[in-house]
Amino acid sequence: MSTDRLAVRKTYKLFIGGTFPRSESGRSYEVVGADGAFLANAALASRKDVRDAVQAARKAVPGWAGATAYNRGQVLYRIAEMLEGRRDQFAAEVAAFGEDPSTVDEAIDRWVWYAGWSDKLAQVYGSGNPVAGPFFNLSGPEPTGVVGIVAPEEPALLGLVSVVAPAVVTGNAVVVLAPEMRPLPAISLAEVLATSDLPGGVVNILTGRPAETAPWLAAHMDVNAIDLTGASDPEFAKALEEAAAENLKRVVRPSPVDWAADPGIARMLPFVETKTVWHPKGI
């Protein structure tokens, strides 16, 4: 084969409800690499795309939340497998933004870490409660519902995976705003998700400008929680938190994160609700 073969380029689109639509607005924006060279045109998501994504996520919640923990764990592990197979592609993609390709390995391992938590969090974070009376009393975590996420700008893939995986492993569906300047790994990740038996709508990815889309996500009344990790401007984060208060969304505020460190369980807990069930004991 000749070395000067003309490459087939990829069109980077949104990922909503398991499909890859363009932005309904018909808009796109230029994505450039660390060297300033043109990489691709990414879809510039609109308010309507946010709404469509929330709708898709809401629709996906019952099936995903109702799936067995074992099943969710298998799907997350499958994502790691698929990602592993495309490791080189992702390494090249993050390298184009000047990032260390080893963050891809970390991202793969992070899926494995969270995959294993699917059927353990309830055991670690739930409890049987010794109440003072003849009652069965059990507390366990349940998914919060639809989680909006403003992904960190970098590391483009590891940051994204580190905020998405802990929300979905417990049964939530998410709408994630990909990093504005480095959106390409997010859309490539969508291709991985689409081939990992993850039900459509569980993860929805929007590229574009979070400054434009995040306020709609934060104010959306059918979103139950929001992770503002990527909202690095304090005034912007404050405005989003205020909007989120309207329906009392659970809020994760932005704070400095060492993405290479052991993630622990802290990112799963904001997006679970503890349900306690009582029943009398008697003959």
Next chain:
Amino acid sequence: MPAFDYAPAPESRSIVDIKPSYGLFINGEFVDPVDGNRFKTISPASEEVLSEVASAGPSDVDRAVSAARKAYKSVWGPMPGRDRAKYLYRIARIIQERARELAVLESLDNGKPIRESRDVDVPLVAAHFFYYAGWADKLPHAGFGPDPRPIGVAGQVIPWNFPLLMLAWKIAPALACGNTVVLKPAETTPLTALVFAEICQQADLPPGVVNIVTGAGETGAALVNHPKVDKVAFTGSTEVGRMIAKSVAGTRKRVTLELGGKAANIVFDDAPIDQAVEGIVNGIFFNQGHVCCAGSRLLIQESVADAVLESLKRRMAQLRVGDPLDKNTDIGAINSAEQLDRIRTLSEIGAEEGAERWSAPCILPDRGFWFAPTIFTGVTQAHRIAREEIFGPVLSVLTFRTPAEAVEKANNTPYGLSAGVWTEKGSRTLSIADQLRAGVVWANTFNKFDPASPFGGYKESGYGREGGRHGLEAYLEH
């Protein structure tokens, strides 16, 4: 059949010694408010003035927060958990020793029946302090990392429906974890919190660890918005909770909110009807329905609706409404004129919107604030009485045909605090419990509380849990 009437059996109020006026409890002593403002607290059952309490202004709140900060830095934060535990055990014991006094005072100031304050509220208060006392020196085992640390100063604002119990829910875990607190009781029910301040003195609790600032909404706002408060805990309406969530935006304050509810109490056709009726009554008429987790929407399977309603009305006709201090009283006074207004207004709207109203035939006292136990039938999901929290002894009754419809209707609310399920089929109980979006599900029981059992809501009923191991999380850095 001959009917035997009850003779009055009033609990003596001589056990309480209400002072004519109370100051603010700051840094271990009662002090006058800086601007000298005071307000009266009355008994809602008689409208008699019980005492005058101080209204804390911003500078009073500032003093209290400074005292709490100092105590946190110098005494309580560094204190070994073992010693914090012993202080909390002391408090629990003194509450038990003064239990009757606290129960009578609670019934006087709040209007709730003595049977409830004596048998439910106060015993749970003592139990709560006992429970969290035991955690104080075991926090590394609580699952929040090997070295969980306190957060700092907690600003806590509590409602009037369970004045002392809500105080216990707030203060016990905060102190166990090494935080200090500034607590604002509700303006209509400040007295037991002030007696609790005396209990802190009797326990020799170091000054500043617990501070009590009385006042109305502005006092609460000053506390929540104080820049030196690290943690905000609020129990009350969703409306105020929303304001708090907005006001802490952009700060580093940690927040837990325990807000309103509109719980569905679902009765399936195989439920034991008599038992279910007791549960329905307890669900909505306990504490005059002033309960955020009250079972205020009754969902009955259509085939048993008539039988359940007939039995419910018969039972409701037996409820004794009146003097909170009478040991035979089932339903006491509505806490305030303002709350009575709200209950009346929503009930009128219920009738206007086409629901059918039935109130238990009972004679209400002339003075004080009273509302007869009431049910509305023919309620649809669009009716305001099916959507809004009434926070009174008013039950909205809806019906359903299939389990799926029951779940759909139960979850059709912005709230998600609690729910009830009545059925004899275990697998159905568990399946329905799984599908209900609510923080507490009572199956074949209702309105049960325990310090070991986490409590708190989904959706707009707030976030965070109080009680149990989960309740520690709100007061620890981790």
